[in-house]
Amino acid sequence: METSPSAAAEAEAAAKSATLDVRIRRAKRVIRDATASALKFAQIQETDVTYESSETKIHDHDAFDPSASPDPEANIKAMNEAEEFDLAMTLFGDDIRGIEEDFNDKLVLVENDIHNYFAHKQQDEQEQHGSAADVQATSDINNESFGIQSNETLDSHSKQQLLEQEAKELHAKISFLQKCSKARFALDEADQYLLQASTGSRKAVMVSCARQLQEATKAVQAARDDFQSQDRKGNINTDMNDRDEKVARSILSSIEDQIRRKVLDLSSKALAMIDSCIVVTSDSISVCEGPVNDPKPGGSSSDGVGNALHDSTNIESSSSSQEQSYEGLKVALNVLATLSTTNGSCQSHDRLAHAMGVVVDQLLSNILRPAIHAVRTALESGSEVTTNYVFEESTAKSMGSASSKLTGMGSGKQVRGMVTTLTWTTSVEKYDIDDKTPTLAWWTALLGFIQNITQFMRDKVLSQGSEDSIRSIFGKSMFGNSVVAKNVYSLPFDSDIMEHGSKCPILKLLGRLVWEHCIPKECNKEILQGLQSIGDVVKESITSFDSFLMESRLINTPTALSEYGDGFEKKYNDKIRTSILGRGRKILLDGDYHNSIQVGVNVHEQKKGDQPEFLDSLGIEQNDMSIFLLEACGISNVASDLMDLCRQTMDSAVDEIVASQTLIPPTLYRTSRELLDLYRATIPAVHGSEIASIPRTAAIFHNDCVFFAHKLLTLGLEYRDRFASESPMRKMCTFLDLVPIFRELAERTMNDMIRHQKRQISEILMPRLEYLRDALGSNEGVVEWTDAETALTAGLYHLRHLSQAWKSMLSHDVYCITMGSITDSLFKIFLDKVLGTKDISVPACHFLNALFQNGLRGVADVFGSPSNTIEGSKIAEKFCALFHKFAAVGKFMNMCLADINMALSEGDFQSVTGAELSKLVVAVFQDSEGRRKLLRLLESS
Numbered sequence: 001m002e003t004s005p006s007a008a009a010e011a012e013a014a015a016k017s018a019t020l021d022v023r024i025r026r027a028k029r030v031i032r033d034a035t036a037s038a039l040k041f042a043q044i045q046e047t048d049v050t051y052e053s054s055e056t057k058i059h060d061h062d063a064f065d066p067s068a069s070p071d072p073e074a075n076i077k078a079m080n081e082a083e084e085f086d087l088a089m090t091l092f093g094d095d096i097r098g099i100e101e102d103f104n105d106k107l108v109l110v111e112n113d114i115h116n117y118f119a120h121k122q123q124d125e126q127e128q129h130g131s132a133a134d135v136q137a138t139s140d141i142n143n144e145s146f147g148i149q150s151n152e153t154l155d156s157h158s159k160q161q162l163l164e165q166e167a168k169e170l171h172a173k174i175s176f177l178q179k180c181s182k183a184r185f186a187l188d189e190a191d192q193y194l195l196q197a198s199t200g201s202r203k204a205v206m207v208s209c210a211r212q213l214q215e216a217t218k219a220v221q222a223a224r225d226d227f228q229s230q231d232r233k234g235n236i237n238t239d240m241n242d243r244d245e246k247v248a249r250s251i252l253s254s255i256e257d258q259i260r261r262k263v264l265d266l267s268s269k270a271l272a273m274i275d276s277c278i279v280v281t282s283d284s285i286s287v288c289e290g291p292v293n294d295p296k297p298g299g300s301s302s303d304g305v306g307n308a309l310h311d312s313t314n315i316e317s318s319s320s321s322q323e324q325s326y327e328g329l330k331v332a333l334n335v336l337a338t339l340s341t342t343n344g345s346c347q348s349h350d351r352l353a354h355a356m357g358v359v360v361d362q363l364l365s366n367i368l369r370p371a372i373h374a375v376r377t378a379l380e381s382g383s384e385v386t387t388n389y390v391f392e393e394s395t396a397k398s399m400g401s402a403s404s405k406l407t408g409m410g411s412g413k414q415v416r417g418m419v420t421t422l423t424w425t426t427s428v429e430k431y432d433i434d435d436k437t438p439t440l441a442w443w444t445a446l447l448g449f450i451q452n453i454t455q456f457m458r459d460k461v462l463s464q465g466s467e468d469s470i471r472s473i474f475g476k477s478m479f480g481n482s483v484v485a486k487n488v489y490s491l492p493f494d495s496d497i498m499e500h501g502s503k504c505p506i507l508k509l510l511g512r513l514v515w516e517h518c519i520p521k522e523c524n525k526e527i528l529q530g531l532q533s534i535g536d537v538v539k540e541s542i543t544s545f546d547s548f549l550m551e552s553r554l555i556n557t558p559t560a561l562s563e564y565g566d567g568f569e570k571k572y573n574d575k576i577r578t579s580i581l582g583r584g585r586k587i588l589l590d591g592d593y594h595n596s597i598q599v600g601v602n603v604h605e606q607k608k609g610d611q612p613e614f615l616d617s618l619g620i621e622q623n624d625m626s627i628f629l630l631e632a633c634g635i636s637n638v639a640s641d642l643m644d645l646c647r648q649t650m651d652s653a654v655d656e657i658v659a660s661q662t663l664i665p666p667t668l669y670r671t672s673r674e675l676l677d678l679y680r681a682t683i684p685a686v687h688g689s690e691i692a693s694i695p696r697t698a699a700i701f702h703n704d705c706v707f708f709a710h711k712l713l714t715l716g717l718e719y720r721d722r723f724a725s726e727s728p729m730r731k732m733c734t735f736l737d738l739v740p741i742f743r744e745l746a747e748r749t750m751n752d753m754i755r756h757q758k759r760q761i762s763e764i765l766m767p768r769l770e771y772l773r774d775a776l777g778s779n780e781g782v783v784e785w786t787d788a789e790t791a792l793t794a795g796l797y798h799l800r801h802l803s804q805a806w807k808s809m810l811s812h813d814v815y816c817i818t819m820g821s822i823t824d825s826l827f828k829i830f831l832d833k834v835l836g837t838k839d840i841s842v843p844a845c846h847f848l849n850a851l852f853q854n855g856l857r858g859v860a861d862v863f864g865s866p867s868n869t870i871e872g873s874k875i876a877e878k879f880c881a882l883f884h885k886f887a888a889v890g891k892f893m894n895m896c897l898a899d900i901n902m903a904l905s906e907g908d909f910q911s912v913t914g915a916e917l918s919k920l921v922v923a924v925f926q927d928s929e930g931r932r933k934l935l936r937l938l939e940s941s
Contacts, residue, residue, distance in 0.1 A: 179223035183255050186216035206331050210338035220255045267351050273332040274355055280362040286421045287460040330464040353473045360477040372509045379517045384428035387441040389449045391424045422456045440537045447545045458552050475554030514564050519572055521579040525657050539565035573667040584675045588682045591638040600630035604812035630710045631811035639704040646672045654722035698753040699809040705746035709739045758825040765791045765829045777839035785847050795826045796858035803862045820879030823859055827882040835916050840923045845893040852890025884911035897930045914938045
C-alpha cells in the first residue's frame with residue numbers, strides 16, 4: 001500500500017524527535033489495533049460457529065490484548081466490543097477495503113518510524129531523549145506484557161539493547177500483519193466477483209476471482225513463512241511467545257479456511273461448467289466452444305449463426321464485449337489452470353488435471369475402451385470387425401433451452417454458445433481367423449479412430465485453454481500410463497491387464513491388441529514371406545499416431561507402442577518364443593501327469609536271450625553295449641509331448657527358410673532349452689507333494705529326468721550340423737550342460753523316496769518287534785512271536801505293494817537296486833533283534849528258522865514271480881546286501897554244532913562275522929566241550 005505524502009512527512013518528523021521507547025509504544029498500539037481487527041474479521045467470517053466457539057475466539061482476542069485479563073468483566077467487555085463491531089459492520093457496510101487501507105497506512109507509518117530510527121541512530125545519538133509529553137501520553141501501556149523488562153531495573157545501555165531487540169521483533173510482526181491484510185484484501189475482491197456471478201451478472205468474473213484467490217494464497221503463505229521463521233528464532237518472553245503464536249495461528253487459520261471454501265466453490269462452478277460444455281456419449285461428442293451474446297433489448301431477434309460467431313469474435317478481442325459475455329468453457333479451463341498453479345496449504349491437488357481426468361475417463365469409458373473391446377472380441381471369434389470409420393461434424397447454436405443436453409451450472413444458469421457435435425459411423429468386413437498374413441485394415445482404422453477423437457478434443461476443447469500445460473495434462477491422462485516393460489521379455493499378459501480392472505489404460509489395451517493379433521505367432525513359409533509387409537503396416541501406423549500426438553503437444557516422447565513398430569522383428573521373435581513356451585506350459589499344466597507310456601529297450605530280456613549260459617554263470621557280459629541304450633521304463637505323456645515339442649522347435653530352427661532370418665534360429669534354440677527348464681520348474685512345484693509321498697509318481701518323475709538326460713546326450717549333435725554353414729549355431733548348439741542337472745534331479749528324487757519307504761518299513765515293524773529279543777528265551781510260543789510273524793507279513797506286503805507300483809515303471813536294474821535297498825532295511829531290523837539276543841530256546845530256534853524262510857520266499861516273490869522263485873532268489877541275492885546274512889542266520893537256527901562246523905568249512909557263514917556267530921552259539925547252545933571248541937575256532941578265525 002502507498003502512503004500519502006503528509007503521512008510520510010509526519011513519520012519523518014516523528015523519527016527525528018521520538019526515542020526508540022516511544023516508537024515501540026506507538027508501534028504496539030497500532031499492532032494491537034490491527035491484530036484486533038484481524039481477529040474480528042476472522043470471527044465474523046465464521047458463519048457456522050456456535051456460541052461456545054465465539055466465546056473461544058474472544059479468549060483468543062484476550063491473548064494478544066495488552067490489557068487482557070482473566071477477569072469475567074474483561075471478557076464481557078471484549079464480547080461487547082465484538083458485538084459493537086459486528087453491529088457497525090451490519091449498519092454501515094463491510095467495507096473491508098477501507099479498513100484494510102487504514103490499518104495498512106498505520107502499519108507502514110510505524111514500520112518506517114522504527115526503520116528510520118536505526119537509520120539515523122549514529123547521527124542522532126545526542127538526541128535520543130524524547131519529549132516528556134510523548135512519554136506521558138504512552139505511559140498507560142504495560143511494557144512487561146509485551147516482553148519488556150522494567151526500565152527501573154536496567155541501566156540505560158541494557159535497556160537500549162532490549163529496546164532494539166524488541167523493535168526488530170515488532171518489525172517482523174508488522175510484516176506478518178501486512179501480509180495478512182493483503183490476503184484479506186484479495187479475499188474481499190474475490191467475494192465481490194463471486195457476488196456478481198451469483199446475482200446473475202453477465203460480466204465474466206470467474207478468472208479474476210481465481211486470480212484474487214491465488215494472490216490471497218500467496219500472501220497467506222508468505223505470512224505463514226514469516227511466522228514460522230520467527231517462531232524458530234524464539235524471543236525472551238516465553239509467555240508473550242505463546243500469546244503471539246495463538247493469535248497468529250488463529251488469524252492464519254481463519255484466512256486459510258476462507259480461501260479453501262472459496263477455492264472449492266469456484267472449482268465446483270468451473271467443473272460444472274466443463275461438464276455442461278462437454279457431453280460424451282457412445283456415438284457422439286458435443287462441445288460448446290464459447291459464449292454467445294443475447295440480442296440487445298429492443299433489437300432484432302432474427303440474428304443467424306454467422307452473427308453469433310461474429311459476436312463471439314468481438315468478445316475475445318474487445319474487453320467491453322467480454323464484460324457482457326456469459327461464462328464459458330474457456331473461462332472454466334482458465335479458472336482451473338489458475339487455481340492449479342496456486343501453491344500453499346489450501347491447494348491439495350491439481351484441479352485442472354482432475355478436470356481433464358474426468359473428461360478423459362468419459363472418453364475412455366464411453367467410446368475408446370468399448371471400441372477396442374469390440375475389435376478384440378471380433379478378432380477372437382472370427383466375426384465381422386470394423387475396418388473403417390466415417391466422421392461427420394456439425395455445428396449449431398445453443399441458447400440453453402430446456403431440451404438441450406448442455407445444461408447450466410449449479411447456480412441455475414445455462415451455457416450458451418456454438419455447439420459442435422462429432423458423430424461417426426462404421427463399416428465392417430468378415431475377419432478370417434485362420435488367415436496367416438492379415439491385411440491389418442482393422443488396426444489402421446482403430447488408430448485412425450482414436451486419432452480423430454483426440455484431434456476433435458484438441459481443436460474444440462484444449463484450444464480453449466490459455467496455457468500449453470492443458471495439452472500435456474490431457475495427454476498424460478489419456479496416454480500417460482503406457483505398457484512399461486519390466487524386463488526385455490515382459491509382455492502384456494492377462495495379469496497385467498486385469499490389475500487395472502475396467503480402468504485399464506488405453507495404451508495397455510492397444511499394446512495387447514497389437515501383440516495378440518498383429519504379430520504372427522507361427523514360423524512357417526507363408527508367414528515369413530509376408531512378415532515384412534506386416535511389419536511395415538504396424539510401423540507406419542504407430543509412427544503416424546505418435547507423430548500426431550507429439551505435434552499436438554500431447555506427449556513429449558513416443559508412446560510404448562513404438563516398441564512394436566521400431567522393433568517389430570524382435571517382437572516377432574519374442575512372440576514365437578512365448579507362443580512355444582505357452583504351448584509347453586499348457587502341456588505341463590493341463591496334461592495328466594499320471595498317464596504314462598513305455599519307452600526304451602528291455603536290455604535285461606535281450607541279455608538273457610543272447611548271452612551264453614557259461615557267461616551268465618560266471619557273471620561276465622559279452623560285447624555289452626547296453627550302456628548307450630535307454631532301458632525300458634515308463635515315462636509320463638507330459639514328458640513325451642514336451643520332448644516332441646522341443647524337437648519340433650529345433651526342426652524349425654534348422655529349416656532353410658527360417659535360416660534366412662538372423663534372429664529366429666538362436667531364438668528357437670534358446671526356446672527349446674527353456675522348455676526343459678520349464679519342466680524342471682513346473683512339475684516339482686505342481687506335483688511336489690505327490691512326488692515326495694507316492695511311489696509311482698516319484699518313479700515317473702525319476703524316469704522323465706532319465707529320459708531327458710538320455711535324449712539330451714545326442715540332441716545337440718543331431719541338429720548342430722543341420723544349421724547353415726555360416727551360422728554360429730554350429731558351435732553353440734549343445735544340450736550336454738543339462739544332462740548332469742537332470743541326472744542329479746532323478747537320483748535325488750529316488751533317494752528321497754527310498755529313505756521315505758525305509759521309514760515306513762521301520763514304522764511298520766518296530767512296534768511289533770519291541771519285545772522280541774526278550775521273548776526268544778521262552779520255551780513255548782508267546783504273543784511276541786505272533787507279533788513277529790505279523791510284522792514280517794506286513795513288511796512283505798509293503799514290499800509287494802511297492803513292487804506293483806514300480807515293476808512296470810522302473811527299468812530292471814533301477815527296480816532291483818531300489819527294492820534291494822528297501823529289503824535290506826527289513827532284513828536289518830530282524831537281524832538286529834536276533835543277533836542281540838543272549839538266550840534263545842530250542843522252540844525259538846525252530847520259530848526263527850521258519851520265520852526267516854518265509855521272509856526269504858516273500859522277498860524272492862518280490863524280485864521274481866511266484867511261479868519262478870529260484871530266479872527271484874538269484875536276483876535278490878545279487879541286489880540285497882543282507883540276503884546272504886539273513887539266510888545264514890535262518891539256517892543256523894536249525895543246525896547242531898557239527899552242522900555248524902561243516903557249514904563253516906563250506907563257507908555258508910561268510911556274510912556273518914565271527915563275533916556275531918559267537919553270540920549266536922552262546923545264546924543257542926549250552927556250555928559244553930563242543931561249544932568251547934567252536935568258540936575258540938571262531939575266535940581264532
